[in-house]
Amino acid sequence: MHRGCFGIAQIKGDPVQQVEKVSDRVAERSVGGHAEVLRVESLSKSFSGNLALKSVNFDVRAGEVHALLGENGAGKSTLIQILAGVHKPTSGRIMFDGQQVDIQSVQHSRALGISAVFQEFSIAKSLTVEDNLYLGAEPKKGFWIDRRRQRAEARALLQNLGFALDVKAIAGELSRAEQQMVEIAKAFRTPPSILILDEPTASLTDAESQRLFELVRELKQRNVGIIYITHRMHEIEKLADRVTVLRDGAHIATLDKADAPNERLITLMIGREQSTLFPTIDSRPGKTLLEIRDLSAADFSFGGANLIARAGEVVGIAGLVGSGKSQLGRACFGALPVRSGTVQVDGKHVTNKTSRQILNQGLCYIPSDRAAEGLFAQHPIRQNISISSLLMPRLSSKGLLKRGRERPFVKDVIDQLEVRPTNMEAAAGRLSGGNQQKVMIGRYIARGAQVYIFDEPTVGVDVGARHAIYQQIKGLCAKGCAVVLISSDLPEVLNLSSRIYVMHRGDIIGEGVAADLDEERLLSLMFGH
Amino acid sequence: MVAAANSSINGTPTRKHGMLRTLLAAGVLPWLVALAVCFFSIGSDAFLTQQNLLNLVRQASYLTLVSIGQFLVIITAGLDLSVGVMLAICSVVAATVMSYWPDGLAGSIWLVIGFGCLAAMGAALIIGIVNGIGIAVLNVNPFMMTLAMSSIGFGIALMMTGGVPVYGIPSAFSDVFGFGTALGIPTPILVTIGFIALVHFLLQHMHVGRYLYAIGSNPRAASLSGINVAFYTFLAYSLCALLASVAALLLTARLESGEANLGASMPLQSIAACVVGGVSLTGGVGKLRDVVLGAIFITLVQNGLNLMGMDSYVQMVVIGCLLVLAIVFDNLRRRLELSA
Numbered sequence: 001m002h003r004g005c006f007g008i009a010q011i012k013g014d015p016v017q018q019v020e021k022v023s024d025r026v027a028e029r030s031v032g033g034h035a036e037v038l039r040v041e042s043l044s045k046s047f048s049g050n051l052a053l054k055s056v057n058f059d060v061r062a063g064e065v066h067a068l069l070g071e072n073g074a075g076k077s078t079l080i081q082i083l084a085g086v087h088k089p090t091s092g093r094i095m096f097d098g099q100q101v102d103i104q105s106v107q108h109s110r111a112l113g114i115s116a117v118f119q120e121f122s123i124a125k126s127l128t129v130e131d132n133l134y135l136g137a138e139p140k141k142g143f144w145i146d147r148r149r150q151r152a153e154a155r156a157l158l159q160n161l162g163f164a165l166d167v168k169a170i171a172g173e174l175s176r177a178e179q180q181m182v183e184i185a186k187a188f189r190t191p192p193s194i195l196i197l198d199e200p201t202a203s204l205t206d207a208e209s210q211r212l213f214e215l216v217r218e219l220k221q222r223n224v225g226i227i228y229i230t231h232r233m234h235e236i237e238k239l240a241d242r243v244t245v246l247r248d249g250a251h252i253a254t255l256d257k258a259d260a261p262n263e264r265l266i267t268l269m270i271g272r273e274q275s276t277l278f279p280t281i282d283s284r285p286g287k288t289l290l291e292i293r294d295l296s297a298a299d300f301s302f303g304g305a306n307l308i309a310r311a312g313e314v315v316g317i318a319g320l321v322g323s324g325k326s327q328l329g330r331a332c333f334g335a336l337p338v339r340s341g342t343v344q345v346d347g348k349h350v351t352n353k354t355s356r357q358i359l360n361q362g363l364c365y366i367p368s369d370r371a372a373e374g375l376f377a378q379h380p381i382r383q384n385i386s387i388s389s390l391l392m393p394r395l396s397s398k399g400l401l402k403r404g405r406e407r408p409f410v411k412d413v414i415d416q417l418e419v420r421p422t423n424m425e426a427a428a429g430r431l432s433g434g435n436q437q438k439v440m441i442g443r444y445i446a447r448g449a450q451v452y453i454f455d456e457p458t459v460g461v462d463v464g465a466r467h468a469i470y471q472q473i474k475g476l477c478a479k480g481c482a483v484v485l486i487s488s489d490l491p492e493v494l495n496l497s498s499r500i501y502v503m504h505r506g507d508i509i510g511e512g513v514a515a516d517l518d519e520e521r522l523l524s525l526m527f528g529h
Numbered sequence: 530m531v532a533a534a535n536s537s538i539n540g541t542p543t544r545k546h547g548m549l550r551t552l553l554a555a556g557v558l559p560w561l562v563a564l565a566v567c568f569f570s571i572g573s574d575a576f577l578t579q580q581n582l583l584n585l586v587r588q589a590s591y592l593t594l595v596s597i598g599q600f601l602v603i604i605t606a607g608l609d610l611s612v613g614v615m616l617a618i619c620s621v622v623a624a625t626v627m628s629y630w631p632d633g634l635a636g637s638i639w640l641v642i643g644f645g646c647l648a649a650m651g652a653a654l655i656i657g658i659v660n661g662i663g664i665a666v667l668n669v670n671p672f673m674m675t676l677a678m679s680s681i682g683f684g685i686a687l688m689m690t691g692g693v694p695v696y697g698i699p700s701a702f703s704d705v706f707g708f709g710t711a712l713g714i715p716t717p718i719l720v721t722i723g724f725i726a727l728v729h730f731l732l733q734h735m736h737v738g739r740y741l742y743a744i745g746s747n748p749r750a751a752s753l754s755g756i757n758v759a760f761y762t763f764l765a766y767s768l769c770a771l772l773a774s775v776a777a778l779l780l781t782a783r784l785e786s787g788e789a790n791l792g793a794s795m796p797l798q799s800i801a802a803c804v805v806g807g808v809s810l811t812g813g814v815g816k817l818r819d820v821v822l823g824a825i826f827i828t829l830v831q832n833g834l835n836l837m838g839m840d841s842y843v844q845m846v847v848i849g850c851l852l853v854l855a856i857v858f859d860n861l862r863r864r865l866e867l868s869a
Contacts, residue, residue: 333753335752335753354757355752355753355755356755356757359755360755365753367750367753372747372749372750373749373750374747374750374753375747375750376743376747376750376751376813377746377747378746378809378813378814379742379743379746379813383739383742383743387739387740387743387751387754387756388754388755390736390739390740391736396736399735399736400734400735401735401736401739403733403734443754447755
């Protein structure tokens with residue numbers, strides 16, 4: 001894929017790298033020496049006639065990390081939900097420790113020793129960490145909860161896993177990574193023999209991800225079989241012993257990691273040759289379209305920011321979670337109050353105007369959290385795409401909608417972004433993550449703007465959708481728009497941007513030409529070195 | 530996770546579920562209506578007569594008007610508990626103004642009637658505007674805001690009248706809007722059909738409808754899509770008030786007096802009409818047609834029970850039960866859809 005996807009471990013410190021090597025050796029031995037724990041044979045699952053899983057074979061050995069790879073909708077979620085007891089298979093066998101099992105429920109699956117940590121957390125946010133850990137399985141003393149024992153057991157559990165969490169902390173006040181730790185600890189309340197991790201790093205910072213990787217390696221040494229789902233190739237490179245690729249619900253291949261270079265995996269996953277994920281974007285900067293001067297947020301999430309973006313270029317903003325990069329984008333769009341400073345779009349002041357007014361001035365911000373801020377989940381794709389364009393002359397005149405024009409308008413967007421399904425009356429909430437993202441981006445592209453601010457445009461998105469989104473960014477740039485790309489995905493920022501601003505703790509601490517930067521340099525800037 | 534867990538409750542799809550799905554596809558309401566019609570035609574000979582059915586639709590028109598107003602608010606994930614008190618205030622204001630000039634103004638009784646109607650609509654609109662400002666601008670919870678407004682409004686209506694009905698409404702007003710007919714159809718029905726058409730137009734042929742649905746579905750996404758969320762939320766409460774005031778005027782004409790106790794059951798019944806019609810209380814989902822059908826259904830049940838000699842206390846129990854049943858059925862339908 002990209003030269004430097006190997007991530008942080010090589011760059012940051014030798015100790016980590018050594019750990020990695022050691023654990024690799026251990027892993028090799030364990031894969032050779034340990035028995036298969038779980039085997040799935042010709043497993044199929046249909047939802048009202050649609051085959052979501054077609055006769056899939058899959059197995060997990062003790063002490064290995066088995067990565068499950070596939071685009072959204074490839075059947076990964078269905079497979080792990082069957083293993084976790086959420087769904088029951090339509091046909092096929094599941095063998096656990098050599099015995100055929102018929103997994104009845106989530107509880108049954110857990111009792112067998114299969115624990116799953118799903119992308120969506122199931123944490124009671126108002127309860128403490130210890131209450132969450134023992135929710136539904138509280139140690140009892142007669143009729144009452146034995147709080148002392150619960151606390152002692154919770155502490156022991158966390159210590160055993162090496163998590164530095166306060167058992168008395170309120171779960172909702174923890175960082176995303178810490179909540180993830182709570183989820184994992186919950187999975188370890190009864191020691192599992194199979195652990196399923198569904199995109200565990202999707203919303204973690206790099207440092208937090210590192211901690212998770214260490215944990216995964218520790219678990220391997222304890223002979224836990226791990227099913228690891230991810231979209232990020234460098235995680236597979238770092239962690240996986242074997243990789244199984246699914247596509248359209250079918251089993252495509254299971255490979256030892258050594259036989260599976262990234263290029264090959266991507267090709268298997270998307271079913272076509274893909275010489276490169278990132279398009280080459282020609283930067284031909286024209287006039288300044290976005291100018292931010294001394295901008296400070298009212299909530300102090302960033303301050304004194306200066307930035308310009310010109311027509312026909314992609315400008316990256318890199319930074320860790322909490323660096324204020326996302327807030328900077330939001331402030332430009334009127335979604336976050338500004339304390340001081342100015343934002344100009346094509347020479348016109350838009351500081352502290354409403355999102356509606358700023359959109360009319362030609363700037364749009366495409367949020368990172370599509371569920372919370374992007375989609376109208378119950379509404380059809382059609383309405384999701386057209387909502388921002390309803391008042392444009394093309395779709396309405398004098399307050400009346402030209403309803404006949406809407407479908408062709410939306411169809412153009414669906415074709416351009418390759419949204420699947422193409423049926424525009426399908427509810428947006430039922431699409432795969434990648435297609436939801438395309439619908440949200442399509443809304444703003446259809447609306448038309450001069451300045452596009454993308455906030456983490458490819459989080460939780462499969463390779464195919466990523467490719468489509470990058471092509472859109474390239475297209476916008478070629479059309480003479482200014483694109484600002486806010487991202488914590490280093491290869492993405494480095495490959496797409498011509499210039500990169502780096503933010504650290506609310507300040508823009510550097511600006512550079514992307515060609516002069518590599519991941520190592522960029523990362524050390526992001527950490528403030 | 531939740532969705533997955535929900536669908537797992539239903540397990541694997543079977544033929545039985547397939548049949549149930551077909552039955553519930555159009556919603557539970559048409560079946561309820563059919564069931565109720567069968568039940569009441571057996572229970573009372575007078576039920577299936579042309580006279581009674583026309584009467585039933587006329588009675589339903591008042592609730593329909595209030596319900597489609599309530600519907601506009603519920604789509605935005607709001608709630609208006611003050612619709613009842615709007616009816617009361619409108620009725621009292623209209624009657625007071627109209628009875629002030631018993632001999633007409635400048636020789637015309639219709640000038641007085643027009644003046645009274647405008648004053649009544651203005652009074653309702655004030656409540657709607659205050660609701661709108663409180664909820665859309667000051668971010669007061671809709672439930673609390675409209676509950677408080679209904680206490681305030683009821684207090685004012687009682688202060689104005691001392692609890693005594695206001696008489697002296699021009700008979701021309703009652704003759705036309707209370708008891709009048711055109712082409713054999715009672716005026717309230719015609720007026721209501723007109724407003725249903727207007728709201729349909731607003732929802733389907735103007736951006737306003739899309740915006741209201743979008744706000745109810747995801748207010749943050751609506752705002753980032755360039756929608757002025759506060760303005761359209763405000764608009765929903767104001768439109769609801771206007772529709773309630775039309776219902777109030779029609780009812781006042783029928784009763785020939787201004788009543789401070791008018792509409793006490795309207796908040797519950799209008800919400801019930803929406804919910805029975807499959808409108809989601811969490812916002813963003815619902816059809817106008819089904820709300821109208823919901824209002825007719827509720828009136829139909831009341832009418833049938835009346836004919837069977839049940840008193841209004843029994844009716845209250847029945848309406849409450851139907852509301853809960855409707856929600857249970859709706860949840861069942863949604864679960865089946867999820868597992869589809």
